[in-house]
Amino acid sequence: MRPLDPLSSIKTKLGVVIVASVAVTVAVHTLGLRAGVPLVLVGIASGALSLVMIQFLAHGMTSPLREMASAAKTMARGDYSRRVTATSRDEVGDLARAFNSMASELEEVDRMRRDLIANVSHELRTPISALQAVLENLIDGVEEPDPVTFTTMHEQVQRLGRLVSQLLDLSRLESGSVPLQRTTFRVEDLLEQAVRESKLHSHNVHLSVRVSPLDLSAHGDPERIHQVVANLIENAVRHSPDDAEVVVSARGNQRRVTIEVEDEGPGIPQIEASRVFERFYRADAARSSTQGGTGLGLSIARWIVDLHAGEIRVESRDPTGCRMVVELPGIESLDARSTPRD
Ligand SMILES: Nc1ncnc2c1ncn2[C@@H]1O[C@H](COP(=O)(O)OP(=O)(O)OP(=O)(O)O)[C@@H](O)[C@H]1O
Ligand SMILES: [Mg+2]
Structure with a gap:
């Protein structure tokens, strides 16, 4: 039981403890002297009782601190699962709550780090094992050193x-x-260039660019935005059936520019719409396919868009297909940056 937990400040708690122990001492003293008990005994009794009182009231005031010290030692050994009692409403309670949320975040970061290492090793192992197998076959003479093997x-x-x-x-x-190397760039030029590059290795789909208004400009790092658009086009092409259309479009004004890449592929189910931006996340079909990528493209895209204070999201199309939407700041953000504040 922690009777002082409802009080919201350490100062108030200490005040209550002091007043209560003084009151107990005075009461025992007065009663003892009135009953004719020797002064020494009264002193001992009142001292003992006030100590009991302090123990009862102050119980739990410092235990979160001790818990935190012990949890911090456990954390230093790499175990982030410990949490401390955080029922008190005072400053120690605030500290305990902050400690618990820090522990949760560290636990999450640690989990992500482990996942990353596991994923990276897995992704590296697959092509290395394939290479090793082919090389062993070549050395053993099982396979001929022909162009197919080298490819x-x-x-x-x-x-x-x-x-x-x-x-x-x-x-x-x-x-x-x-x-970021920020500058103002014409959106149409950037999209045209990304599409031109994609056309070199995507012969089975029809790629087109639509920009409105034609002279639409955005403010950001064109190299990085190009990287985002190229990845979205690559994904769209990869998931498109033969002879399908992939449309790269942009619209907007001085404040905001919206770039969209639409395809006629299977689309991304609603349930996976936010997960595809996680590192190494691939839908099951892509994961099991050897043709698929590594699942890093969209997480890189999201980082780049976030750095631009923009937004990237997945929308589904009717009847089928995927629409990737990227919102970026328009050229007005440049004015906002260059305008002195006072
Ligand atoms: N246009 C799309 N249509 C259907 N699914 C998509 C589309 N774009 C992305 N996805 C799904 O999202 C997953 C993550 O995409 P992301 O670009 O991050 O990785 P990737 O294309 O598999 O690999 P990488 O881009 O690293 O080579 C893909 O594996 C795929 O399952
Ligand atoms: Mg990709």
């Missing part, structure tokens, strides 16, 4: 290289070590 090996090496550069990109973005 397979080249594809695996490309996959490895791509994974490593994506991971580097993601870690640079997350650590903020690559500042």
